[in-house]
Amino acid sequence: DHDRLAGAVVAGHLLECGAQVTGGNYSDFTAHDVRRPGFPLAEIGADGSAVLTKHPGTGGAVTTGTVTAQLLYETGPARYLGPDVVARLDTVRLAQEGPDRVRVHGVRGEAPPPTLKVGLSRLGGHRGEVVFVLTGLDIPAKAALVRAQLTEALAERPPAR
Template identity: 50%
Template sequence: MLRCGFPIAEIAADGSSVITKHTRDGGMVTVDTVTAQLVYEIQGPRYLNPDATVHLDTVQLSQVGTDRVAIAPVTGSPPPGTAKVAVFAQIGWQISQMLFCTSPNVAEKVALLRDQLRVGFHHDGGAQPIRNPWPRIDYWPALLPAELVPNTAVLPDGTRIEAPMSSCWATPEELAQGRSPEPPRPPRPGAGCRSARSPTPAPETSAVTPTSVSGPPIPGTGSGCDPR
C-alpha cells in the first residue's frame, strides 16, 4: 500500500473490459474498489460522456481473478449535445497541503499516509514539498457545444487519430436523472402528545412525490438514434 498502482482497463472489441493493475504495485482491484470508483462524483444513473451516455444501472461486475474485475457490456444511449470542460486559473499561492481520513480505522489510515509520504508517494499531483510557496491553481466547470470539443487519440508513436463525432444527440428526456423518494421525516419530539394547556394539533406533513430532473436544452432532437 505504500505505492499504489494505477488501474488498467483491458477493453475488448464488444465493449466489455477487465480492470486490473500491475502485480508489482500495491493496492487491490476488487468488485468493491471498482464500484467505489464507478459511483464517485456522478450526478445519477445516467453518466454523460462525449461519445455516449452510460446507463450505470446496467453495469455488472464480477471478480474473475486476483486483481481482475470484469465489466460486462453496458447499455448506452446518445451523448449530450454539450461537453463539460474545465477552466483553470491561478487564484493565489499556497504552502500547505491537506489530506483527510474518514472512519473507520482513522489511526491506521493516518499511519499509512505518514508512511506513504516518507517514501515520496504524493496523493495530489499538484502538491510540492513544503519549502517555498507555489502557485495555487483552481478550476471551474463549464459547458461548450460538443462539436467544439474534438476527441483525439494519441498513439505511443505520436500518431493522432480523430475520433468520429456523434451523429445524433440525446433529448432532455433521455438525459433526465431520476430521483429516489425522500425518506419520511422522523417524528418531532413531543409530536402526538397533547397537553391540557396546549390543545393545538401537531403540524401536518405532506407526502413527497419522486420527480425527474431535466438537463439544459441541447442541439438536435435525438430522433432516430439507436442506443449504443
C-alpha cells in the same frame, strides 16, 4: 454504437483517478498493501467490455469492491454524461476473473446530451497546497497510513526547494 462507447467511457472513468481503482479510496484500506498502490490498466474489448488489472508486484488490489468504490466516485444519478455518449451506470456488471482482474461488462449507452458543462483552467503561478480529509471509522489507522505513505515517498524524492 452507444453501448460499446459507454463501455469505453466507464473504463475511462475507472482509470481516471489512477490508484483509486487499486484500493486508494477503498473503505477496507487494511485488506491490501496500499502504501504504494499500482496504477490500473484496462484491457478493452471490441464489444465495449473491459478487464481492469494492474502490473504484477505492485501494491493495492483490483477487486469488485475496489472497482465499485471508484465506479461510484464522483457520480450522480445513474447516468454518466459525456460528449459522445451517456453511460448507464445502473447496467454495469462486474465479475472477479482472477487475482487483480475484474471484468466490466453489460454497460448500456444512450445518445449524448445536447449540452455539457466545461471546466477551464490556466497557469497562474507556482503554489501548491494539500489537505487530507480522513472520514469514517478508524481515523488513527488512516492517519498512520497517510504518514507512512508520505514518509516513504518523500524519503526517495525530497521536496524541491
